[in-house]
C-alpha cells in the first residue's frame with residue numbers, strides 16, 4: 001500500500017501586461033490524497049479508480065467523480081496511456097480537497113491539469129521530470145503562464161519554443177484527440193498523441209517579501225474560453241509597444257525591495273486583454289482606474305487575475321481597506337464578493353509520502 005499527498009497551488013496569470021507569459025503561484029492549494037492498494041489483484045472500480053471530492057470553495061459547479069470525465073483523472077489517464085498503461089493501478093483512491101474557486105481567474109483548470117499530470121506520473125511510476133510534465137500540461141492548457149506557476153511555484157516568466165514544423169503540428173493536435181470524449185468505460189485502445197519535447201519553458205523571478213496579493217473574488221463565473229473569445233486577433237503597434245515596455249519593467253519592479261509603488265503601478269498597466277474583458281466584468285474599468293498608490297496607502301498595483309473576474313491587488317499594508325473599496329465598487333453593480341489575502345507559493349507542486 002502506498003499513500004501520498006499531491007499539493008498544487010492556484011495561480012494568477014498575466015499580472016497586467018504579461019498576457020499568456022507571466023504567472024504567479026499563490027498560497028491556496030488543492031490537495032490530492034492518493035492511495036494505491038497493490039495487495040488487491042483486481043478491482044470493480046471503473047478504470048480501477050475511485051474519486052471523492054471535497055469542495056472547500058463553495059463553487060456551484062458539480063465536479064464529476066467518473067475517472068473518465070473528471071479533468072484531473074482524465075489528464076492522469078492521458079499521461080498513463082502515453083506510456084502504455086491503459087488504466088490506474090489496482091486499486092487507486094483519490095480524495096480531492098479543493099479550496100480554489102472554479103472559473104474565477106485563479107487558474108483552477110491549470111491547477112487541475114498540473115495535479116493530473118503529477119498523479120499520472122506517480123501512480124504509473126513514470127519518473128518524468130517537472131520539465132517534461134510541463135509539455136504534457138501544454139498539450140491540454142495551451143498557454144504556459146498558469147501551469148508553469150502551479151508546477152514550479154513562485155513568480156515566473158514563460159515562453160514556448162520555436163518547434164520544428166512536424167512538432168508544431170503535434171502540439172496543435174485538437175484537444176479532443178488529446179483528451180478524447182469518455183468512451184463509456186470502453187477502452188478504445190488508442191494511444192494518445194505524445195507531446196513534442198521541450199514545448200514550454202520558464203524562468204523564476206524574484207519577489208519582494210513585503211508584497212502580498214489580495215484576491216477579490218466576485219460571485220460569478222467567467223469561463224476562460226469566453227474571455228479569450230472577446231480578444232482581437234490583431235493589435236496596433238502602439239498597444240504592443242505599451243505592453244512590452246511595462247512587461248519588461250514588471251519583474252524588476254516586483255522583485256526590488258523595498259517596493260516602489262509608482263513603478264509597480266505603472267508596470268501593471270495593460271492594453272492587450274483587460275480593456276476587452278470589461279464587457280464581461282461589470283465595474284472592471286472603474287476598479288482599474290479609481291485607486292492609485294496616492295489615494296490608497298499600501299496599494300502597489302491592480303490587475304485582472306487571469307481571465308477574470310477576480311481582481312488581484314498587490315499591496316504592502318491596509319489590506320482590509322483596499323479589499324473593501326474594491327468590494328464596494330462591485331456592490332454598486334449588485335455583485336457580491338469574497339476576498340483572500342495570499343502570498344506567493346514558492347514550492348510549486350509537491351508530492352509527499354504519508
Ligand SMILES: Nc1ncnc2c1ncn2[C@@H]1O[C@H](COP(=O)(O)OP(=O)(O)OP(=O)(O)O)[C@@H](O)[C@H]1O
Nearest residue numbers: 071102103104105106107108109112223224306307
Ligand atoms: N479541481 C477540478 N476538478 C475538475 N475540474 C476542474 C477543477 N478545477 C477546474 N476544473 C474545470 O475547469 C473549469 C474552469 O476553467 P477555466 O479555465 O474556465 O477557469 P479558471 O482556470 O478557474 O480561470 P483562469 O484560467 O482565468 O485562471 C471548471 O469549470 C471545471 O470544468
Ligand SMILES: N[C@@H](CCO)C(=O)O
Nearest residue numbers: 013019020224306307
Ligand atoms: N493568460 C490566460 C490566463 C487564463 O487562463 C488568459 O488571460 O486568457
